[in-house]
Amino acid sequence: MTVKGKERRRDRRRHLNLSGRIQGQDVFVVDISITGFGAVADATNAAKLHLPEGHHTRLEILLDDGRHLEMDVEIKRAVTNDGLFGGRFISLPDKYFRIIEALMLGREHRT
Numbered sequence: 001m002t003v004k005g006k007e008r009r010r011d012r013r014r015h016l017n018l019s020g021r022i023q024g025q026d027v028f029v030v031d032i033s034i035t036g037f038g039a040v041a042d043a044t045n046a047a048k049l050h051l052p053e054g055h056h057t058r059l060e061i062l063l064d065d066g067r068h069l070e071m072d073v074e075i076k077r078a079v080t081n082d083g084l085f086g087g088r089f090i091s092l093p094d095k096y097f098r099i100i101e102a103l104m105l106g107r108e109h110r111t
Helices: 094-105
Strands: 016-023 025-032 035-042 056-062 069-077 082-089
Touching: 016 094, 025 094, 035 069, 069 094
Parallel strands: none
Antiparallel strands: 016 025, 016 056, 025 035, 035 082, 056 069, 069 082
């Protein structure tokens, strides 16, 4: 039997794998929702990425079609030893909201 931690997220997330950057480090955005994201840094570089809980920074996401999103975020889950971390969007312009909504619905090619 496997015991999993309680899911505390309020919004549905879509698992994906998008290239991104945060504080000059390459990361992969592994899930996204209207309110936040989960990401992973290369485990060999994770120690270089200082993102404590509550830290405000800027996340860049490169979509597969070449579009580039830049959003202010607050770190809600600090970087773990395996490079995982997560956060919430501080502000999300309408254009980005529509793009993320389309990503979640599998309609990203229509926006």
